[in-house]
Amino acid sequence: MTIVIIGGGASGMAAALAASENPENDVILLERQARLGRKLQATGNGRCNLTNLHAASRGYHGEDASFADFTICAFDPEMTLAWFRSLGLFTVAEPSGRVYPYSDQANSVVDVLRFALEKPNVRVITGYVAEKVKKTADGFHIEGTGQPISCDKLIIACGGLAGSKLGGTMDGYKLLRSLGHKCTKLRPTLVQLKSSWCGCASLKGVRANCKARILRNGETFAESEGELQFTEYGLSGPVIFEISRDVCHGGGSWSCQMDFMPDVSENDLFDALSQRRKTALQASELLTGILHNRLGRVLTQNAGISQQKLITELSDWELLEVCRAVKDFEVTLTEPMGMDSAQVTAGGILTAEFDNRTMESRIRPGLYACGEVLDIDGDCGGYNLQWAWSSGRLAGLHAGGIHDQNT
Secondary structure, eight states, X not given: OEEEEEOOSHHHXXXXXXXXXXXXXXXXXXXXXXXXXXXXXXXXXXXXXOEETTTTTSOEESTTTTHHHHHHHHTOHHHHHHHHHHTTOOEEEOTTSEEEETTSOHHHHHHHXXXXXXXXXXXXXXXOOEEEEEEOSSSEEEEXXXXXXXXXXXXXXXXXXXXXXXXXXXXXXXXXXXXXXXXXXXXXXXXXXXXXXXXXXXXXXXXXXXXXXXEETTEEEEEEXXXXXXXXXXXXXXXXHHTOTTTTOSSSOEEEEEESOTTSOHHHHHHHHHHGGXXXXXGGGTTBTTBOHHHHHHHHHHTTOOTTSBGGGOOHHHHHHHHHHHHSEEEEEEEEOOTTTOSXXXXXXXXXXXXXXXXXXXXXXXXXXXXXXXSOEEOTTTHHHHHHHHHHHHHHHHHTTOOOTTO
């Protein structure tokens, strides 16, 4: 049986390896770029957060987020790590549940997958853009930038639109639409958020631990705690990615409220700053040693205090204003950055048209889809790659006619 997988990213490679477990299957993996796993290599700032130990119980979204439940449980994080270990990858888990390669390099993940695909019944064709797919009496016919290919079973694993510089495309959506499937609205997630606050540019590159709360019309929309990074246009970092889904969509006024010392009460901070009135330093140094110097100066300035004023001259009221700036600093949000900046696409091909026990199309037998092209996206921290491994493996096993005891 000939099985073609379109897309050589995380889910596509997982699908190809699963389908190839039957040595009688002829597996063809098509990738539009010059090499496999380019987007995978860039994940986790080049470290590749390949899964999360908590991914089997929560953290997925979509019009029907429960679609992911069976798939993730059928090939959960523990099974995924055992699978990678069998491929020769050593991993390490952080207290948060995030798992990284022991080498701390994404290349290690891509390499073990690429090496595993060096099998007699697997053919990898790079630089192949699949432009048209037709259903035939015996299977499917694919036309593209290389020779036409016919197959018995077809798996669409093209990924999403996010991160176009690393390979994000509309290919998968277009191919599945041409075969009769519907697509929900596509939008960026795990993405930076733009702000109209002019201070962002002066803080570009500054990182700070904080508790961030997204407000919509004054009401809490989402909140998280972790590292925030200022950019020229607004806010970034893991804490922002975690709560960026659907921010600034659907109208209303949006803002981000930040507590830069979530583990310290306002009273304790006030007491600490009061002690500094014994020094002859200027107000610009009031938060030195407590927060990043640039952030400290900006917050003090935004509290309405002259940077040249001596700390000894600051009143209790002025110190309280600085404390409030540190503990409750709010900036207006205008919009998310675009798909080019996003790590993941929210939305995708309608999951109601697929069987989550096999990843097979309900309207086109023999057609499968997996990974980001479907309307499932996960939280920040390894959830999206776990979805890729789980859905890819499930699609590959069932397309390949292989019955796995875990599925």
